Amino acid sequence: MSEIIPVPTVAELVAKGESPEVLFWVGCAGSFDERAQKITKAMVKILHHIGIRYAILGNEESCTGDPAKRAGNEFLFQMQAMNNIAILNGYGITKIITTCPHCFNTLKNEYPDLGGNYEVIHHSQYLQQLIDSGQLKFEGGEYKGKKITYHDSCYLGRANGVYEAPRKVLEKLDAELIELKRCRSNGLCCGAGGAQIFKESEKGTTEIHHERAGEAIASGAGIIAANCPFCMTMLRDGVKHHNRESDVEVLDLAELVANANDL
């Protein structure tokens, strides 16, 4: 980030007697993973650009518990969930935006049972809303005419049926969107979900992310658009496996939008 944009925490706003209109849930990948931090920063630029009163939880944020739950550790998941809910409810948070579909799914679908009721929006949906309401205006931008393909993440797509919002955002880039053969509800997983990213994969003939990255590369697109920091890691690794990192780039929707707007 060339200029440092100050990112307010909810605690800071509350100390000033304010409260955020929307909470930006950064997630573990967005906080700690070097590549995913760029997605986070791109999202911050967009939030700053449109001038909404947002905040992050900062060090009060903790893992939603998604990887623990998918791996079968329900205890750990519910511990995480209840601690997070206590903090979110304590601040009276009502609306959450996140750049991670795993956080999105868990906060939206699995927290209400445990007392956490929020309007949870994935950033692809939020970006679409901003475009629809005219808060984000595009004028061509650097992706005009470029070939972009889109990888549906499982937890945004099949898990929650969000297929259109990210595509609407990509349409705005004036790029040539190339759909993969396995897309939308038929999309192929990147191989990260269900806590797979935290372990070696079982014995097989190939790696899932090699397969998926190969498919994306074969589409002829120079840019693979992603909506998930874990897909980002897997797809980049896959592109590297195929020795194509020089001409195939994996970018998140937030980065594409921020770049197209010269933010």
Add this chain to the structure above:
Amino acid sequence: MHWIAQLIFLAVLGTASYFFYRNVSRIRRNILLGRDEDRSDQKSLRWKTMLRVAFGQSKMAARPIPFILHFVVYAGFLLINIEVLEIIIDGIFGTHRVLSFMGPLYDIAIGFFEILAIGVLIACALFLARRFIARIPRFHKAEMKGWPTRDATIILVSEIVLMTALLLMNGADQALQQIGNNHYIAAGYFPVSGLFSDAMLHGCSENTLILIERSCWWFHILGILLFLNFLPYSKHFHIILAFPNTYYSNLNPKGRFTNISSVTNEVKMMLGLPDADTNAPPPESFGAKDVQDLTWKNLMDAYTCTECGRCTSVCPANLTGKALSPRKIMMDTRDRLEEVGNLLDKKQEITPDKNLHSYISKEELWACTTCNACAEACPVNIDPLNIIVQMRQYLVMEKSEAPNELNMMFSNVENNGAPWQFPASDRDAWTR
């Protein structure tokens, strides 16, 4: 003489119905061995889902060729059974083509059934060709060896034989009608069997025709009753369970995994939350060790599975050569449930040396990415992922047998609030 045939028919019909009832009751009992889960809500949406997915076959359309072939067989099954009703009435009362009083409507119906019958015959032949000549890969995965493939072959061949008997019966009937045999009243329109009924008329004596007509009639109805009783032992049981199974579909977003309520109370007590029920008995166990720990819906899923393998053919783990096959998860669940059911039938003890994990390995369970492609692909809304997760819960919470790397991830989440080993105080480091 006729009354002997009627008596035999009644006895056969009664026996077949009794055995079918007994086997279905047994399956019902086995399904209800599962844990309770409330799926009685949103009735109108459930009816709509059933009408769309099971009756309307909506999810089959994703693959056009099997969709068309399957639709022909399905329509044949639904409609030709109307003719079976007539056969049963005729059999009981010794009448012949009792519904022919409907006149032109009857002619149209019989004509339509004949076209369906030849359609079913051709579709089943093509299904066999897809399986054994084109060798579509999903029909030849490891779990399909032996009985599953024999099962499929028996079904397809039976349907071909049954349809052939139906058409031969009609052909002989028509020839007898032309001869003017008193018993064979002029009724029906035969667009398919009409093509060979003349040849039958010229080639066979009246008695031979009667013999052909009667034996095909008996063969057809006995075949159907036998087939009915084969269903509970076969993957073909989906023709019945597809309807309740889609009615009881998971209506939540696929990404929403159930929160275990007994864990909720334990966690509340650990955190000292005021609404914890401190008097609640401690939960007996977590996750699924055996079939009885799964929900009844998981078990209904297992009996509904017709082993088409659409799930496995889109599973990222299976596509990349891993041991996991969602279809095998369903087949293993059913096999284990049958085994438990057999023990119950024999009033034998369910010994602790064997359980669902004896069928499904850890290697399979840990290969799943929880991507939901299997559940999405299933034409009858079976959810293999739900079983996988419950079995993982058993491995993690009861046996502490997660892969080592996942145990490290757990302790990172617990200690640092992130799956990696970064200090929680650095979570906001990116802002600085």
